[in-house]
Amino acid sequence: MAYRVGWTESAWQELDAAAQYIAQDSSHFASALIHEARLAAQSLRKSPNRGRVVPELMDNSVREIFVKQYRLIYEVGSDRVIILSFLHGARQFPETI
Numbered sequence: 001m002a003y004r005v006g007w008t009e010s011a012w013q014e015l016d017a018a019a020q021y022i023a024q025d026s027s028h029f030a031s032a033l034i035h036e037a038r039l040a041a042q043s044l045r046k047s048p049n050r051g052r053v054v055p056e057l058m059d060n061s062v063r064e065i066f067v068k069q070y071r072l073i074y075e076v077g078s079d080r081v082i083i084l085s086f087l088h089g090a091r092q093f094p095e096t097i
Contacts, residue, residue: 002045003076007083011073014086018070037067041074041083048076056093073097 015037023030044050044065051063054073062084064073073085084097 001079003048004080005041005044005083006080007041008085011083011086018086018088033068033070037070037072037086040065040067040072041081044074044081048074048081062097 015034019030019034022033049063051065051072051074053060054062054064061077062073062075064071066072066089067086069089071085071087071089072083073087074081074083085094087093
């Protein structure tokens with residue numbers, strides 16, 4: 001079964017902000033980050049449970065995979081995956097996602 005994958009608006013904004021920051025030095029690497037993040041998200045269509053459980057939450061339905069030094073945090077439902085956040089690994093985990 002293939003899961004549907006969607007992004008929250010805030011997750012898209014976080015990815016865009018990261019790409020804009022990187023683009024100040026290299027538009028090539030900014031584009032590569034967006035491409036890799038989108039590929040990682042799409043890979044969850046077939047293997048949604050492949051990421052680890054987010055340690056700050058310890059909820060089996062909320063997982064993460066790493067894209068370079070960023071955490072792609074997502075929630076697995078019965079037939080869909082929702083990308084909740086795209087955070088730099090060095091940033092403090094937010095109180096709400």
